[in-house]
Amino acid sequence: MSSEERLELLQGTLDLLVLQSLRRGPAHGHTIMQAIERRSGSVLHVEQGSLYPALHRLIKRGWITFEHGTSENNRRAKYYELTAKGLKQLAVETSNWEKLASAIARVLRPA
Amino acid sequence: MSSEERLELLQGTLDLLVLQSLRRGPAHGHTIMQAIERRSGSVLHVEQGSLYPALHRLIKRGWITFEHGTSENNRRAKYYELTAKGLKQLAVETSNWEKLASAIARVLRPA
């Protein structure tokens, strides 16, 4: 009933969203969460318990790196940044997402 | 390299695909698998080990029922059919999918 409905993420989409968010430059975790939420029109909501494991996963795979820094609010923060490998991965995942989404659209389309 | 690339399903999309496949009438498992694959242009591939648990899940939730019958190839088969509840669920999941897909598209869209 509420027009503020928030949906759970589909498993596998968070990496894509995070990589895309870092495309415009380094950002720390809090910012990334807010950016995804804002840019999705408040439809997507990323929990901290999803985001931080995802960031660590991306680091492990060499798709992002981080540096320590200070946030706009004067807190200690880690600034995450896309690597060259991560930029390539973003292209791959974007392409896969588009293929998947259009494949599902074809199945859903009333024949 | 292959143009026959097949992608893994996103977790949470299989129920939607199965419900949609049953929208045109009863079908057995084998047929459902083939229908999803064909209608997606061979992009989506459903494993038996994913499909049958999904069908049992949908029965448990009251979204589909089944009857025993005989397939076009003269084999014993279970014909699955949408319930009224399942039809409603299909509408909900279709709507959620569209919201999610467009939310992700907004995030991906180069600003």
Next chain:
DNA sequence: CATACTCACCTAGAATGTCTAGTGAAGAGC
């Protein structure tokens, strides 16, 4: 009629990724 193949169904356990529900530390505002 023996064999191989396909159809149709099933399951256990691994793998993956998100969420729930916490903890902790440190700056800002009162």
Next chain:
DNA sequence: GCTCTTCACTAGACATTCTAGGTGAGTATG
């Protein structure tokens, strides 16, 4: 000093898909 907010983190629960098997019965081949 006290509370609120920001930022980071983690363990464990949970849900779903996949891998890798297995079964039984009909069909085709020789």
